[in-house]
Amino acid sequence: xxxxxxxxxxxxxxxxxxxxxxxxxxxxxxxxxxxxxxxxxxxxxxxxxxxxxxxxxxxxxxxxxxxxxxxxxxxxxxxxxxxxxxxxxxxxxxxxxxxxxxxxxxxxxxxxxxxxxxxxxxxxxxxxxxxxxxxxxxxxxxxxxxxxxxxxxxxxxxxxxxxxxxxxxxxxxxxxxxxxxxxxxxxxxxxxxxxxxxxxxxxxxxxxxxxxxxxxxxxxxxxxxxxxxxxxxxxxxxxxxxxxxxxxxxxxxxxxxxxxxxxxxxxxxxxxxxxxxxxxxxxxxx
Numbered sequence: 001x002x003x004x005x006x007x008x009x010x011x012x013x014x015x016x017x018x019x020x021x022x023x024x025x026x027x028x029x030x031x032x033x034x035x036x037x038x039x040x041x042x043x044x045x046x047x048x049x050x051x052x053x054x055x056x057x058x059x060x061x062x063x064x065x066x067x068x069x070x071x072x073x074x075x076x077x078x079x080x081x082x083x084x085x086x087x088x089x090x091x092x093x094x095x096x097x098x099x100x101x102x103x104x105x106x107x108x109x110x111x112x113x114x115x116x117x118x119x120x121x122x123x124x125x126x127x128x129x130x131x132x133x134x135x136x137x138x139x140x141x142x143x144x145x146x147x148x149x150x151x152x153x154x155x156x157x158x159x160x161x162x163x164x165x166x167x168x169x170x171x172x173x174x175x176x177x178x179x180x181x182x183x184x185x186x187x188x189x190x191x192x193x194x195x196x197x198x199x200x201x202x203x204x205x206x207x208x209x210x211x212x213x214x215x216x217x218x219x220x221x222x223x224x225x226x227x228x229x230x231x232x233x234x235x236x237x238x239x240x241x242x243x244x245x246x247x248x249x250x251x252x253x254x255x256x257x258x259x260x261x262x263x264x265x266x267x268x269x270x271x272x273x274x275x276x277x278x279x280x281x282x283x284x285x286x
Contacts, residue, residue: 020048059097087111144193
């Protein structure tokens with residue numbers, strides 16, 4: 001399997017590709033304010049590239065719970081100069097994390113390859129047109145509600161089957177609109193309108209989304225369910241992020257979106273080197 005982007009292609013093999021997170025925002029839940037200047041953002045992009053990211057995902061609007069939306073002009077000012085510089089410094093494809101078609105179009109013009117839309121390309125009526133016209137790789141995510149309301153009272157009849165159905169329908173709608181199958185990636189949306197229990201259930205069942213026939217992307221990095229499992233809101237969530245990445249790799253997830261690219265890359269390398277690949281009958285006698 002591969003994921004076709006605007007001009008590049010990501011070959012998907014038996015180990016997940018890592019999408020490195022670059023938030024150029026003052027208010028993202030984990031790293032807000034860390035990279036909201038041009039120099040620091042470009043420096044971090046190169047750090048992600050050198051650490052082994054297969055994609056650099058640049059966003060200029062926080063989608064954490066209860067975050068406030070920003071204007072189109074503000075989002076453009078945050079991301080476009082960064083994209084313009086990053087694409088001259090690395091061959092790693094750049095993704096634009098936005099739900100605004102104007103921002104996506106400008107990012108494509110600046111050299112981005114992927115549109116990563118938390119609304120599943122539903123939030124802006126022009127987004128599908130931009131995706132079709134540019135030939136961008138797209139990632140369509142599931143979100144119940146919006147960032148201002150999604151954590152108020154998320155509920156599902158069955159969280160896995162409900163989201164499976166949503167992603168299947170979005171895939172079909174995107175295909176009908178003229179987006180090529182090989183350009184579509186799907187994301188169950190960990191943390192977007194889900195309780196901790198919903199998130200854990202989804203993490204345990206990501207393999208079911210492989211049935212949809214598209215690359216599956218999961219973004220669980222540093223999210224609240226990790227602290228919930230560890231029963232410590234103040235703990236470092238990076239080890240838990242790496243542990244969950246191994247579980248996703250075991251299920252065959254294709255792309256994992258993370259802040260700590262190098263740490264997760266090393267965890268996955270050791271997992272691949274040490275996992276059991278033979279059945280009990282192949283083991284040496286004791």
